[in-house]
Amino acid sequence: MLLNIKLIKILSLFFILFFFIPFTNLETNQSNNIVNQLGNNSAKYTLVEYASMSCVHCANFHNNEFPKIKRDFIDTGKIKFVYKDFPLDKPAMFASMVTNCFTGEQYYEILSSLYRNQEAWVTKSNNTGPFYNAIHNVLKVHGVSLKKILECVDDKSEINKKTWNSIIATRLEGQKIGVNSTPSFFLNGKKIEEAFNYGLLKQLIK
Numbered sequence: 001m002l003l004n005i006k007l008i009k010i011l012s013l014f015f016i017l018f019f020f021i022p023f024t025n026l027e028t029n030q031s032n033n034i035v036n037q038l039g040n041n042s043a044k045y046t047l048v049e050y051a052s053m054s055c056v057h058c059a060n061f062h063n064n065e066f067p068k069i070k071r072d073f074i075d076t077g078k079i080k081f082v083y084k085d086f087p088l089d090k091p092a093m094f095a096s097m098v099t100n101c102f103t104g105e106q107y108y109e110i111l112s113s114l115y116r117n118q119e120a121w122v123t124k125s126n127n128t129g130p131f132y133n134a135i136h137n138v139l140k141v142h143g144v145s146l147k148k149i150l151e152c153v154d155d156k157s158e159i160n161k162k163t164w165n166s167i168i169a170t171r172l173e174g175q176k177i178g179v180n181s182t183p184s185f186f187l188n189g190k191k192i193e194e195a196f197n198y199g200l201l202k203q204l205i206k
Helices: 002-020 057-074 092-098 103-116 118-122 128-142 146-152 156-176 198-204
Strands: 036-038 046-052 079-085 185-187
Touching: 036 103, 036 118, 046 057, 046 128, 057 079, 057 146, 057 198, 079 156, 092 103, 092 118, 092 128, 092 156, 103 118, 128 146, 146 185
Parallel strands: 046 079
Antiparallel strands: 036 079, 046 185
16 A cells, blocks of 8 residues: 555656656756667668557557567568657656666567557556556566566656656657657658558568
8 A cells, every 4th residue: 555655656746747847848868868779780771660658559560560570670680670769648658667677678578568458558547556557467477576667667766867868858859850640660760651560661671
C-alpha cells in the first residue's frame, strides 16, 4: 500500500511536468540524447524510427513488421536500426522512462513486450494504480520488479533527470526535422513519406 502511494506521487509529478511545462523550457542538451540502436555500426544503411509507446500504429509496426526487418536486415548486418522516443502523451512518457532504464538487447526486449501488450497498459492510463500494475504485469516475465520500475521513475534520481531531458530533447529534435506523426522513419537521414513496412524497405535498399 505504501509502495503504491509512493508511486502515485512520483507519477503525478512526471505527468504534471509533461503536460504543463512547455518543451522549450526544459533542458534540451542534444549531446546527452539517448541512443538505442541495434545492428552493425558499419552498416551501409541506418534506419531511424521516431515513435510513441502509446501509438497504435507504432505497435502495429513493432509487432508485425519489425521482427522481419530485424531478421533479414538488422541481424544480417545490412542495416543499423535506431529507435528514438517521441512521446505523445503521459502513458507514452512513462513507458519511455521505464524502457530507458535498460540498454542493448534487454532494452529492445522490454520495448517489444510493451508494444505487444500495449492495450493492457494504455487502457489503464487514467488511473495510476491499475496503470502501474499493468506495466508490471507485462514486464515481470523479464524479471523486472516493482522496485526496479519505481527506481526508473524516481524524480530524485540524477540519472532519471538526465533521461527525462534526453527524451524531451529527442522529441524536439524530431520536430525540427519534420516528425509530425508516429511512427516516422528516416533512411540514411532522408524521411520516408510513404507508408513504411518490410516490403518498402526491401525496395529502398536494393
